Amino acid sequence: MNQDLKITDFYQSEYEKQRGNLAGSELGWLKVQREQAIKNFSENGFPSPREEEWRYTNVRPIERKQFTSVADITSTVDEALLRGHRLESADSLVFIDGQFSAERSDLPQLPEGAVVKNMADALASHSELLEAKLGRALHDESHGFLDFNSAFFSDGLFIYLPKNSALSKPLQLLFVSTKQDVAQLSTIRNLLVIEEGASVELIETWVGEAGHCYLNAAVTEVLAGENSSIKMTKLQAESNKSYHFGGTYVKQAKHSIFNHQSFSFGGALVRNDLHTGLRTAADVTLDGLFLVGGRQHVDNHTRISHTQPHATSREQYKGILSDKARGVFQGRVIVQEGAQKTNSEMNNHNLLLSDNAEIDAKPQLEIYADDVKCAHGVTVGQLDDESIFFLQSRGIDSERAKNMLTFAFANEQVEKIELADLKLLVQEQLLKQFPQEGIEKEWL
Amino acid sequence: MLKVENLHASVDDKEIIKGISLYIKPGEVHAIMGPNGSGKSTLSNVLAGRDGYETPEGEVLFNAKDLLEMAPEVRAQEGLFLAFQYPVEIPGVSNIYLLKAALNAARQARGLDALDAMDFLTYVKSKTKMLKMDEKFLYRSVNEGFSGGEKKRNEILQMAVLEPKLCILDEVDSGLDIDALKIVSEGINSLRSPERSFVLITHYQRLLDYIKPDFIHVLADGKIVKSGGPELALELEKEGYGWIEEAAKA
Numbered sequence: 001m002n003q004d005l006k007i008t009d010f011y012q013s014e015y016e017k018q019r020g021n022l023a024g025s026e027l028g029w030l031k032v033q034r035e036q037a038i039k040n041f042s043e044n045g046f047p048s049p050r051e052e053e054w055r056y057t058n059v060r061p062i063e064r065k066q067f068t069s070v071a072d073i074t075s076t077v078d079e080a081l082l083r084g085h086r087l088e089s090a091d092s093l094v095f096i097d098g099q100f101s102a103e104r105s106d107l108p109q110l111p112e113g114a115v116v117k118n119m120a121d122a123l124a125s126h127s128e129l130l131e132a133k134l135g136r137a138l139h140d141e142s143h144g145f146l147d148f149n150s151a152f153f154s155d156g157l158f159i160y161l162p163k164n165s166a167l168s169k170p171l172q173l174l175f176v177s178t179k180q181d182v183a184q185l186s187t188i189r190n191l192l193v194i195e196e197g198a199s200v201e202l203i204e205t206w207v208g209e210a211g212h213c214y215l216n217a218a219v220t221e222v223l224a225g226e227n228s229s230i231k232m233t234k235l236q237a238e239s240n241k242s243y244h245f246g247g248t249y250v251k252q253a254k255h256s257i258f259n260h261q262s263f264s265f266g267g268a269l270v271r272n273d274l275h276t277g278l279r280t281a282a283d284v285t286l287d288g289l290f291l292v293g294g295r296q297h298v299d300n301h302t303r304i305s306h307t308q309p310h311a312t313s314r315e316q317y318k319g320i321l322s323d324k325a326r327g328v329f330q331g332r333v334i335v336q337e338g339a340q341k342t343n344s345e346m347n348n349h350n351l352l353l354s355d356n357a358e359i360d361a362k363p364q365l366e367i368y369a370d371d372v373k374c375a376h377g378v379t380v381g382q383l384d385d386e387s388i389f390f391l392q393s394r395g396i397d398s399e400r401a402k403n404m405l406t407f408a409f410a411n412e413q414v415e416k417i418e419l420a421d422l423k424l425l426v427q428e429q430l431l432k433q434f435p436q437e438g439i440e441k442e443w444l
Numbered sequence: 445m446l447k448v449e450n451l452h453a454s455v456d457d458k459e460i461i462k463g464i465s466l467y468i469k470p471g472e473v474h475a476i477m478g479p480n481g482s483g484k485s486t487l488s489n490v491l492a493g494r495d496g497y498e499t500p501e502g503e504v505l506f507n508a509k510d511l512l513e514m515a516p517e518v519r520a521q522e523g524l525f526l527a528f529q530y531p532v533e534i535p536g537v538s539n540i541y542l543l544k545a546a547l548n549a550a551r552q553a554r555g556l557d558a559l560d561a562m563d564f565l566t567y568v569k570s571k572t573k574m575l576k577m578d579e580k581f582l583y584r585s586v587n588e589g590f591s592g593g594e595k596k597r598n599e600i601l602q603m604a605v606l607e608p609k610l611c612i613l614d615e616v617d618s619g620l621d622i623d624a625l626k627i628v629s630e631g632i633n634s635l636r637s638p639e640r641s642f643v644l645i646t647h648y649q650r651l652l653d654y655i656k657p658d659f660i661h662v663l664a665d666g667k668i669v670k671s672g673g674p675e676l677a678l679e680l681e682k683e684g685y686g687w688i689e690e691a692a693k694a
C-alpha cells in the first residue's frame with residue numbers, strides 16, 4: 001500500500017512537471033481530460049490483482065520502477081534494428097521512444113478528405129475532430145493503465161478515413177525503444193476513425209534494444225463505421241527486460257469487419273487488452289500467438305461483446321511457454337439479451353514445454369440471449385509423444401523433432417498472415433525464439 | 445540383414461513376446477501373420493524403438509549391429525523403416541519439409557552432404573512420379589485431413605524417398621478398400637529389390653494376394669508357432685487361426 005502511494009505521488013509530480021509540454025497542452029478540452037485522468041490514477045494507481053480482470057497479472061514490477069519520459073531524445077537509434085523490421089510493402093510512421101520521427105517515416109498518399117498524422121500534430125490541425133472522437137472507444141473501459149495513458153500520452157497515430165475511402169498501401173507503425181540512461185516511459189495513443197465503407201490495414205511493430213528496461217503504455221482506439229473493413233496486426237518483439245501494456249479498444253458499427261492478429265514474443269511483463277463491441281451483423285476475427293520463455297509473463301485479455309443480432313466472432317489464441325514463463329489467456333464473450341443469432345467461436349491451445357511453465361486459461365462465456373450458437377475450447381498440453389516417435393522413426397532426433405513440432409504449432413498462426421513480407425517478418429521473429437536445430441528457413 | 449534371436453519383450457511387466465527368432469536376408473519378403481493380441485504390433489514397435497517396451501532377453505542384430513541399443517532415429521538412419529498402422533497427423537509441417545529433414549538426417553549420419561533445395565526437389569519429384577502421386581501432396585501438412593488410403597500412400601512415399609534397407613509394414617492393409625490396397629501394394633512392389641527386405645505384418649491373408657512373400661510366419665501368444673512358404677497363407681485362409689491358437693496353448 002505504501003508503495004502504491006509513493007508511485008502515484010511520483011507520477012503526479014511527473015505530470016505536473018510535464019503538463020506544459022504534453023501533446024495538445026494548449027487545448028482546453030484535452031487538459032480537462034488529462035487532469036481527470038491523473039486524478040483517477042492518483043486515487044487508484046496501476047491495476048491490482050484484486051481486480052477480477054487482472055487476477056493473474058501482478059504489475060508490481062512496473063510499480064517498483066520510476067519510468068520517466070525523456071523529452072529531449074539524444075540517443076542514437078539502432079538503424080539496423082529499424083531497417084530489420086520495416087515492411088517494403090507498407091507506408092510507415094516511426095516513433096522513437098514515444099516521439100514521432102518524421103524523417104524516418106514514409107507517409108501515405110491520401111485520398112480526398114483523409115487524415116493520416118502523428119497524434120501530436122493532429123491535435124494542432126484537427127482539434128475539433130479529435131475532441132469529438134478521442135476517448136469514444138473507451139467509454140466502457142476502466143483501469144489504471146487507461147488513466148495513465150490518458151494523462152501522459154505523448155504521441156501516436158491519428159487516422160481519419162472518410163466514407164468509402166481506402167489507403168493504397170498497408171500502414172506500418174514502428175515503435176522503437178532505444179537505450180537510455182533512465183527507465184524510459186513511452187505513452188502512445190492511437191486513434192482510428194474509419195467511416196462507412198472505408199478500409200485500412202495497419203501493422204503495429206514494437207521493438208526495443210535487447211537488455212534495455214523501459215515501459216510502453218499504449219492505447220489504441222478504433223471506431224469502425226458501418227460496412228468498414230479493418231485489418232490489424234500487432235507484432236511485439238521487445239527487449240526481454242521491458243514492460244508493455246497495449247490496449248486496443250474497438251467499436252464496430254453494423255456490418256463492419258475487424259480482423260486482428262497478435263504476436264507476442266518479447267518483454268518481461270506484457271499485457272495485451274483487445275476488446276470489441278459488435279453491432280448488428282458485424283464480424284470480428286481475433287488470432288493470437290504468444291511464445292515466451294525465461295521468466296517472461298504475457299497476458300492476453302480479450303473481450304468480445306455482442307450487443308445486437310447476427311454478429312459473428314471467431315477467436316483463436318495459441319500459447320507456447322517454456323522455462324519459468326507464465327502465460328495468461330482470458331477470453332470473454334458476452335452475448336447481450338438482444339443479440340440473437342449470434343455466432344461465436346473461441347478457442348485457446350497452449351503448449352507447456354517445461355514443468356515450471358504456467359498458463360492460466362480462462363474462457364468466459366456470458367450468454368443472455370436464447371437463440372445463439374457459441375462454442376469454445378481450451379487445451380493445455382505437452383507435445384504429442386506419438387508425433388515425436390513418428391519423426392524419430394524417420395531419422396530425426398528427438399530434440400529436432402520437438403523443435404519441429406513446436407514450430408509447426410506456432411507457425412499455423414503465422415500462416416494466416418496474408419501480406420507476404422509481414423509473414424516473413426513474423427516468421428523471422430518466431431525463428432529467433434527457437435533453438436535452430438530442426439528448423440530451416442527454407443521451410444517458410 | 446536382420447537377425448532376431450530369442451527375443452522377449454514386455455510392457456508394464458507383462459510379457460507379450462515370449463522368445464522370437466527370425467532371420468531375414470537381403471531382398472527377402474517375410475510376412476508375419478497372427479490373430480489379434482498375438483504380439484505382431486509389439487514386435488514392430490520393439491524393432492522400431494518405440495518407448496515403453498522392455499527387452500529382458502534376446503538380441504536383435506541389424507547388419508551386424510545391436511539394434512536394441514540404438515535410438516529410434518539412429519535405427520532409421522541405419523536403414524530401418526517402420527510404416528505405421530495409424531500414421532500421425534502433423535499440422536503445420538509440410539510433407540516436403542518432413543521428407544527433406546528426414547533424408548538429410550540420414551545423409552548426414554552417413555557422412556554425406558545435405559541435399560540442397562533444388563536437388564532435393566528433383567529427387568522427391570522423381571519419387572512421386574514413380575508412385576504416380578500428385579505433387580500437390582508434397583505441400584500439404586503431413587497426413588492432415590488425408591483419407592486412410594492417402595495416409596498409407598504417404599508412408600510409402602516416405603519409404604521411397606528414404607530408400608531403407610529393411611521396411612517393416614505394420615498392418616499396412618488396415619482401413620483400406622480394395623482399390624486403395626491395390627495402389628499401396630503396387631507402390632510397395634515397385635520398391636522391392638535384391639538389396640531391400642520387407643516384413644509385412646498383417647492379420648489378413650488378402651494383402652498377400654498383392655504382395656507375394658517368400659516366407660510366412662504365424663505368431664500366436666508371443667511365439668512363432670509355424671513358419672513356411674507362401675502356401676501357408678492359403679492354409680490359414682481355409683482353417684482360420686483357431687487351430688494355431690490351440691497349438692500355441694498346448
